Amino acid sequence: MTATEAQVVARVFEPAPAQRFQMPCHYLLHAEQGALLLEAGGLRWTLPPARAALVAADEPVLVSLPQRVVACSALFSPSFVSDPPTPLSVFDMSPLGRELLKALRGVDGHETLDSHATALFRALAEVAWALSRTPSPAVMPVARSPQLRRALALMEARLDQDQGFEALAAEVALSPRSLARRFSGEMALTWRQALRRLRMVRAVELLAQDGLSITEVGMSVGYASLSAFNAAFRDFAGQTPSDYRASFRS
Structure with missing residues (x-):
């Protein structure tokens, strides 16, 4: 060969x-x-x-x-x-x-x-x-407009914080109604669904690293308790954060 x-x-x-x-x-x-x-x-x-x-x-x-x-x-x-x-x-x-x-x-x-x-x-x-027959759910739709790309960047930078939709709309110079239309039209997601997806994608990335405990990962993406993070991650990935972390380690 x-x-x-x-x-x-x-x-x-x-x-x-x-x-x-x-x-x-x-x-x-x-x-x-x-x-x-x-x-x-x-x-x-x-x-x-x-x-x-x-x-x-x-x-x-x-x-x-x-x-x-x-x-x-x-x-x-x-x-x-x-x-x-x-x-x-x-x-x-x-x-x-x-x-x-x-x-x-x-x-x-x-x-x-x-x-x-x-x-x-x-x-x-x-x-x-x-x-490859079991693709990862950790995927984000791509925003097309500069306003929505800016909104997503702000959301991603603040995953560990409480986020408000109206304040976000003001930051990107759109009305809340217009921003909501951008999310649904460009990403087929609501703002809350997009925020949750961003948090889960970041959690998947952090779980692949060794520096943070699972509780710390959950807090860094905006969950106040381990139980809330476990429930959200299980709903997203079909397994707990600890099971996911164990699945790609020897």
């Missing part, structure tokens, strides 16, 4: 604005450190180390780097593997998937792969294809 049929690309990327990303191969996009922002089809995902994206060959996406990222991603030729179940899926990366990426990290992309590396790449593809 030749290395062009499958390879792992590991490199450091400095912060960069959104750029169109389209590959002639299937691409498993994963960050070992930092977080990527991925946008496609009017939706936006954050990719911390606990999450990955499987992008089918020739599928266009926008990728931005708000911070320094250490990426470790895999490329698969369409002749080597079957097509992914969907053109794009973002999902929680399993410990097995991360270990397979690490095991293949040192493989030279210009050398012919031996049988061991070939078997590992096939195993990685099996894992990634299976995981």
Whole structure:
């Protein structure tokens, strides 16, 4: 088997604005450190180390780097593997998937792969294809108007605070009625639904890190009690924060 049929690309990327990303191969996009922002089809995902994206060959996406990222991603030729179940899926990366990426990290992309590396790449593809069938719910619709983008940025910066809709509308120079129409028209969400989604997306990102306890994660995204955070997260993700954190750790 030749290395062009499958390879792992590991490199450091400095912060960069959104750029169109389209590959002639299937691409498993994963960050070992930092977080990527991925946008496609009017939706936006954050990719911390606990999450990955499987992008089918020739599928266009926008990728931005708000911070320094250490990426470790895999490329698969369409002749080597079957097509992914969907053109794009973002999902929680399993410990097995991360270990397979690490095991293949040192493989030279210009050398012919031996049988061991070939078997590992096939195993990685099996894992990634299976995981892609259960996409992460931590996704946000993309706002189109500058006023709504500004409103979302303000909301995201204040997730740990009590937020008022009328005050937010005044800050972005819209009436509450006009802002409510922007939320429903551009995102198909109410303001409260968008705020809750932002809090859950941030919680997913924080749970992937080791620095905060689950109670601290809940408080940092605006929940005054662990029970309230547990209930909201279970309703959003289908499992408790502690179960979610355990699911992507060895």
